[in-house]
Structures are given as C-alpha cells and as structure tokens.
Amino acid sequence: MMTTPELDDAALEFASKVFAAAREGDADALKQWLDQGLPVNLRNHNGDTLLMLASYHEHPQAVQALLERGADAQILNERGQSPLSGAAFKGNVEITQLLLNHGAQVDVRGEDGRTPLMFAAMFNRTDIMEILLRDGGANILLKDAAGNDAIACAKALNANESLAWLELYLAGDDKDFFELS
Structure with a gap:
C-alpha cells in the first residue's frame, strides 16, 4: 500500500x-x-x-x-x-x-462532457468560438453528458449572440464565414 x-x-x-x-x-x-x-x-x-x-x-x-x-x-x-x-x-x-x-x-471534455466551445457559447464568447473552430478545428456537433451541443448550451443560458453566430456558422461555408466575421 x-x-x-x-x-x-x-x-x-x-x-x-x-x-x-x-x-x-x-x-x-x-x-x-x-x-x-x-x-x-x-x-x-x-x-x-x-x-x-x-x-x-x-x-x-x-x-x-x-x-x-x-x-x-x-x-x-x-x-x-x-x-x-x-x-x-x-x-x-x-x-x-x-x-x-x-x-x-480543442475538444477535451470532463465528466459533464462539456467542451471549451460549449463554455464559450454559453457566455457569448464569439471571439473564442471563432478561434476554437477556425484554429483548433472544434467539433460543433459534440454533445455533453446531458445530450446538449454548443447550440443547446447557448439556448439554455439565453446566449443569443452565440446562438445567432453558431446558426450562421452552420448555415454557411466555413472559409467564407470566417472571412466575413
């Protein structure tokens, strides 16, 4: 022992x-x-x-x-x-x-399954979200232990800026999106 x-x-x-x-x-x-x-x-x-x-x-x-x-x-x-x-x-x-x-x-997760992207999304940290996606290659589709992805995390805390940003990101071409944002 x-x-x-x-x-x-x-x-x-x-x-x-x-x-x-x-x-x-x-x-x-x-x-x-x-x-x-x-x-x-x-x-x-x-x-x-x-x-x-x-x-x-x-x-x-x-x-x-x-x-x-x-x-x-x-x-x-x-x-x-x-x-x-x-x-x-x-x-x-x-x-x-x-x-x-x-x-x-970039997609490191603890027991709750939340990623850095999810934390950024919850608190309207769109500049951080961009870095994690563009430079880190974050997976926007990952889900935490409760089944929530980054969009659901943003919705849960009424992080409307993050929500709008993520929806635009998912709707467009990654390269064009980052050149415009």
Missing part, C-alpha cells in the same frame, strides 16, 4: 506560495522555481495545475512560461475542467490561442 508523505509547515508554506504565484500571474517566480526543478504539473487539493490556475485567472505571461517548460494542457482538475475550458469560460483570447498553439486538445 502506497502512502502519501506528510508535508511539514515549511513545505506547505512553499506550496501555498507557488499556487499563489500561478493565481496572481507571477511568471518570474514560476520560471525560477520551475528552472530549479519544481514539477511543472504540480497539482493542488482541487486537482488544479499551475497552468489551470494561471489560465483561469487570465495571466498570459505565466501561461506562456508554464507551457514553455512543458506544462500539460490536457490535465483536468477534479471538476473535469481543462485550462482551455477555463480560458474559454473567461473569454481570454490570448490564453486560448497560447494553449492551442502549444497543443491543447
């Missing part, structure tokens, strides 16, 4: 500083610790990686530093959320693009 080692007060305090640096976007501190051997995919008690926290709290320099040092953009937290889902939820174009440019899987 494998046991988890207990951390002393100094180790717990250091871990707290590391996760705070990710939440606050202190890219310099993260770079220093990672370059000294801190595991880049370190997780907190919620299963959040440093990349998840930096992405969700919208710190592109920290996200860049973590990705350059090998952070895994596919690791889901305990709620089944990915860094890309967090960026789509928040509507951060720069971080969405960074994650995609570093190999984040």
Whole structure:
C-alpha cells in the first residue's frame, strides 16, 4: 500500500506560495522555481495545475512560461475542467490561442462532457468560438453528458449572440464565414 508523505509547515508554506504565484500571474517566480526543478504539473487539493490556475485567472505571461517548460494542457482538475475550458469560460483570447498553439486538445471534455466551445457559447464568447473552430478545428456537433451541443448550451443560458453566430456558422461555408466575421 502506497502512502502519501506528510508535508511539514515549511513545505506547505512553499506550496501555498507557488499556487499563489500561478493565481496572481507571477511568471518570474514560476520560471525560477520551475528552472530549479519544481514539477511543472504540480497539482493542488482541487486537482488544479499551475497552468489551470494561471489560465483561469487570465495571466498570459505565466501561461506562456508554464507551457514553455512543458506544462500539460490536457490535465483536468477534479471538476473535469481543462485550462482551455477555463480560458474559454473567461473569454481570454490570448490564453486560448497560447494553449492551442502549444497543443491543447480543442475538444477535451470532463465528466459533464462539456467542451471549451460549449463554455464559450454559453457566455457569448464569439471571439473564442471563432478561434476554437477556425484554429483548433472544434467539433460543433459534440454533445455533453446531458445530450446538449454548443447550440443547446447557448439556448439554455439565453446566449443569443452565440446562438445567432453558431446558426450562421452552420448555415454557411466555413472559409467564407470566417472571412466575413
């Protein structure tokens, strides 16, 4: 039977500083610790990686530093959320693009089956939806665990801008649509 080692007060305090640096976007501190051997995919008690926290709290320099040092953009937290889902939820174009440019899987899903495209659709993040579809090749037809696709997710939250955008997208030629939008 494998046991988890207990951390002393100094180790717990250091871990707290590391996760705070990710939440606050202190890219310099993260770079220093990672370059000294801190595991880049370190997780907190919620299963959040440093990349998840930096992405969700919208710190592109920290996200860049973590990705350059090998952070895994596919690791889901305990709620089944990915860094890309967090960026789509928040509507951060720069971080969405960074994650995609570093190999984040566009249709990654947690237990609820929701994709980053669905999160973007729910909150009228049409700029994010365009990036996910155009640059990431998102599958607009995927359904979550409840059987809802991106259009149904937009309808459920009265995200009328997303709904209109997605309906236009489905009705037209992809190439022409992106040149017009």
